[in-house]
Amino acid sequence: CTWSLPLWVHILLKFGNCTQHARISFVRVKYLFLTWLTVLVGSWVLYVQYSAYTELCRGHQCKNAICDKYRRGIIDGSACSSLCDKETLYMSRCLSTLPNNQVYTGSWGDHDGIIRCKLGEVVHYELGEELEPRREASVFDKPTRGTSVEKFKEMVFNHLKSKLGDQANLASLVTQILSVADGNRDGQVSLPEARSTWALLQMDEVLLGLLLQDRGHTPRLLGYCGDLYMTERVPYGPLYGLSLPWPLVSWVPSGVQRAMDQWFTPSWPRKAKISMGLLELVEDIFHGTYGSFLICDLAAAHFGYTDRHELRLTNARTVVPEDEFRRTMRVLKCETDDDCVYGVDCRTSCDISEKLCREEPVQPNLAKACGALKDYLLRGAPSAVREELERQLYACMALKGNAGQMNMEHSLILNNLKALLWRQISHTKDS
Incomplete structure (x- = not known):
């Protein structure tokens, strides 16, 4: 016995099937749109992050500029050979927040530290362009050739006096700084070492760090080359232990x-x-x-x-x-x-x-x-x-x-x- 459905039932069934297909198509289009939008936004975020990173993080340029002056005999310091010849001192994670003030975590043998390096004035550039560091020649022009150690001591003393005032213990501080300046520990301060030390002393954070590290209040200076320097890494920071990106x-x-x-x-x-x-x-x-x-x-x-x-x-x-x-x-x-x-x-x-x-x-x-x-x-x-x-x-x-x-x-x-x-x-x- 064959049962035949009324015509209106067939029409309703066909209409239901069409509606269901329409809903499935709409869901597919919606998910396709959302996927496309996610890819677009994600790509834009990655582009912005990469652009910001390449503008802020120019550590290789710092190293190239420093090592070029080291090899030409303009500067020297306790970290120069490890940075430029042996390559046992190297930069890793970028922490820079300003393009002309490069900051990186770094390693030097068994030491973990923070490496800081100055770049000259940084101008805006398009993605993919190389930015030449414009390190001013005047950064390493003092002391001049022919300057005696006694004259260099006098320069350091007068600089400290201008920063700290007329303090009674400046002479002992000068002795401490000259000990730091003797990077290769040969008992003498060469002209390239003196130039590096003088450049470091122009940065208040280095000078004040040296003053406070004797009491254990600041990270210890591990080494330097020109005005690039490395300090101990403080394992926990900031004080509260959380730093939001x-x-x-x-x-x-x-x-x-x-x-x-x-x-x-x-x-x-x-x-x-x-x-x-x-x-x-x-x-x-x-x-x-x-x-x-x-x-x-x-x-x-x-x-x-x-x-x-x-x-x-x-x-x-x-x-x-x-x-x-x-x-x-x-x-x-x-x-x-x-x-x-x-x-x-x-x-x-x-x-x-x-x-x-x-x-x-x-x-x-x-x-x-x-x-x-x-x-x-x-x-x-x-x-x-x-x-x-x-x-x-x-x-x-x-x-x-x-x-x-x-x-x-x-x-x-x-x-x-x-x-x-x-x-x-x-x-x-x-x-």
């Missing part, structure tokens, strides 16, 4: 960033030891061996710590001699207090009648250091010490004016805070 920084709200920072900190006893390192840094540069210094940017990004949880200042450019700070502010014109800022947060007040900035800093280093440590230390602090710690930190943050005018109060707060932290960790393995 630069494309994400502008997208993540600051409140969320602060919360994320706290998730990646060490245990509290270890944070206390790291914090004591920062307090000791403040103590050592307050009327130190070579005068007083100001830290003009206490952002966590400028600090790191070692496997032993010892603090290291990874960016010495944030430190400025107080003598230089005063000279700068003395001639700085102003309308309001907001005009009297040096660096990020070294401030003075404006003398409205003279329309010039005053010399006295508004806050000493210690007050700014306590402000940077407040959230870092209070989170996870033992309940038995939290209230007293908070009270001392706020008293510290309230310090005003030049610390030189309040030595007793400054020292009392600093010592009390260090003693409080030490009591909490002296019996632990972290001490």
Whole structure:
């Protein structure tokens, strides 16, 4: 027996099949479009990243420029032979954020470090073009041929005096620098070595790094060639342990960033030891061996710590001699207090009648250091010490004016805070 369906049923079935095919076709088109869009956006992002990388990361040009001058006998240094002849010193991951200031992780035998190198002025170029580094000839033109070692010592002494002021211990610092200048350890400073040393001393971060490394506050200088130099690598940084990639920084709200920072900190006893390192840094540069210094940017990004949880200042450019700070502010014109800022947060007040900035800093280093440590230390602090710690930190943050005018109060707060932290960790393995 054969069953035949009515005509209208056949029509409905055919219409349903057409609708189903249409839906499948639409889904295919949608996924094809999304795939095409993903490939397009991904390709654009990769192009932008590659363009930014090739513009920022020009390490091979730094090496070529340095080694060319080394082979011509213009410069020399403790790292020149390893960089240019033996090739046992090499650059790896690029950390540069400015095209004329090249920064790389690097290896030199058993040492891991950070390599920094200056390039001349960098101009915009099209992708695929070679950019010739325009290193100014004047970078390595001093001292001139015929300059005696005694004359070079005098040059170094006068340079240090102009940077640090008339300090009593400058002669011993000159001796220390000449020891660094003797790259091949033959007991003499050659003209090429002297030129490299002089070029390094023109960079404040190198000079201040040498001043502070004796106390263990900055990474140790491992070697140099011309104005390319390598320092120890600080294994943990920044201070909070988390550094967002630069494309994400502008997208993540600051409140969320602060919360994320706290998730990646060490245990509290270890944070206390790291914090004591920062307090000791403040103590050592307050009327130190070579005068007083100001830290003009206490952002966590400028600090790191070692496997032993010892603090290291990874960016010495944030430190400025107080003598230089005063000279700068003395001639700085102003309308309001907001005009009297040096660096990020070294401030003075404006003398409205003279329309010039005053010399006295508004806050000493210690007050700014306590402000940077407040959230870092209070989170996870033992309940038995939290209230007293908070009270001392706020008293510290309230310090005003030049610390030189309040030595007793400054020292009392600093010592009390260090003693409080030490009591909490002296019996632990972290001490």
